[in-house]
Amino acid sequence: MNTLTQTTPLPSTIDSPSPLSFLKLWLSPSKGIGLLLPIGVLVLWQLAASNAWIDPVFLPAPAKVVQAFFRMLTEQDLLVDFAASLKIVSMGFLSGAFAALVLGVGAGLSKRFEQFLSPTFDTIRHIPGIAWFPLIVLWLGLGAPAKVMVIAKTVFFPVFLNTLQGIRSVEKSYIELAEVMTLSRWQLVRKIILPAATPTIMVSLRYAAGLAWALVVVAEGLSGLEGLGFLIFRAQGLLLADQLLVCMVVIGLVGFAIDRSMFLLQRRVLRWKQGFEG
């Protein structure tokens, strides 16, 4: 018996990784492979600009774009617009995800409640958020609430459906175990069903966060006078390709950051799960 204990590897729970160590890992030489492609694109962009393959009005050189970035930062309150977009996305994401989790758990646990909701939800779901937007703007005006609402709607459905699915696919053997332990319904939900559904829910939250960020740009472009989406469409109208590219790069990088944060959150929440790591 002792030999068994000795030959088995010790649990690796001791070295629970800090966020900083993740950052280090990410920037380590072996992970530098992910930087090759962006550098390649940057080089190609520089070549295209300096050799004037494309009219500089439409494709300014990278350096010009960097200059435009600092000019926007110092003279044009880029941060204010950035904060406006971020606020709308956060509010929309949080409210949509919260409602989806509550109703998703409800529908997952009660077949009746699911049957009550599903015809309505399955219809609304197929009307894209952006198709709702004009009507919502008529009701709520051009300000932030309409955008928050549309983002919440877009976040709601993937999270709702995955929560429902996650709950429904809990293994029957675990339910049996709960019965043997004489767990009450509430204990069963809290100790077994919700944790078992968490992996599915986390995936949908990560996916929905990406959707939310993409949608805010569209919504801001369609209405209102602030935010990155507004800036990008204004830049197009004024033929300011450098500012347009600044906005695009910022949007891309923020989206990347959102996705990575969601990934880290997912890893933290699901640290008990061992999967294929490539």
Add this chain to the structure above:
Amino acid sequence: MAEPGRLEVKAVSKSYNVPGRPRLNVLSSASFDVEPGAFVSLVGPSGCGKSTLLRLIVGLDKDYQGEILLHGERIAGTSLSRGIVFQDHRLLPWLTLEQNIGLALENSGWSTEKKNKAIREHIELVGLQGFEKAYPHELSGGMAQRGAIARGLVGQPEILLLDEPLGALDAITRVRLQEELQRIWRVEGVTMILVTHDVDEAIFLSDTVVVMNANPGRIVKQVKIDLPTPRDRVSPEFAALKREVLHAMGEDQGLVLAREQLAEA
């Protein structure tokens, strides 16, 4: 521990209605008694109803004919007085070892202190000290099954039911865990009922081996094992009992195989 009671299985039958076929008898009039503190094994080929019988005793399945009595009362549903260890360890992957074991105490009504003490003692009992905070995926198959045994025992049930708990383990781990199980049974003084298809395992561990057969699932013989412990798996007495059990199962082929195994050993 609650006063261990006598378990009486009286003419228990279970059958399923399969559309378009004759009614399927998974268990036909099975009767046997288990004295408090005994170790009883149910052995038989697949389809003999041994696992069905165990599910009925633990209370996961309430639909049967006949009577299963504990303390003279009919078993209706699951109870903390009857623990079970499944073939798959069934530890919840999102809980650490100690949390998994603690889950069995959720409705024990014990104080936190008493729970923590019981968890600690049972982790020690199965030799998993140092792995309290480990998640199931960090444990080997044998260790996870020890954890499941600790979980089954932590609430101090009268009866521990074991549904082929060692079936999925490799031969060496299996023999080691059989010895462990015997030690734990002595230390805890709990009644154990083991379902297995391994005749050696049954004879090595039990006071009584209940031999079952299939089509329909039924009990064909009860064999008392009066060998002194620790039991020598290759002694002539052990072999004789094994022959008796295999013969009752009608496993002539198995008998030949068993002889070959003995010759090798």
